[in-house]
Amino acid sequence: MSDTTVPQPQPQPPPPLPRPSAPLAGNDYRDPATLTQWLKILLILSLLIDVIAAASGMMEFSLLRSLQNETFSGDFDAAATSNDNRQQAISLIQFALFIVTGIVFLVWIHRANRNARALGAEGMRFTPGWSVGWYFVPIMSLWKPFQAMREIWQASAQPGNWQGVQTPPLVGWWWALYLASQALAQIGYRLSENIDSVDDAVFASVVTTLSNLSGSTLDVLAFLLVTKITQNQIWQTKTVEVF
16 A cells, blocks of 8 residues: 555635725715705796796886886776785795795705715715704804805715815805895895885885896706706716615
């Protein structure tokens, strides 16, 4: 019998763990498509009612100017009552839509901030809560919400290196129009509460109409803003594994 020994098989090292092709996102990510769709519908409705309100304001201005110039012919009391009823109905719809759209918009901001973090953005200064909360802090509400939105845009466009992302003029114009429309709305409301003459009524009507026109432009910019940020976040999920 041969005295040779049979070599024993050597243990093989375990295979290396597969490396992910993309960094893992946090499980806090939620698809923003449905929420964004509802917000865009509300913004379109807001745009329509703001345009209608602006047109109604121009009709009111024409009526007041005819009274101011003593060129009106017909039953002015009936025309004034019809004008007031129309303006009040539009204002009620406008206010209700403003509240609903504002709530959904704030929910969207909260979700967009959390999604940016879930997609890998680190070092963001604004938490999801404070991205919303700064809207309700006096004085600070003049610039903090803008900074939070700018950060959301940057982190959504490039989560891994968001600090170097340049924000487009759209973000700045959106915020400038937001402040302008809010200021004009407040001025128009205060003027309408202190009308002592036809001249006062004409001026209040002009300011309110300008507020509605700026509001309609704001609706368009907000629509473009939320659309682009949502598109960026959805695109990021194609390169970042979300679980």
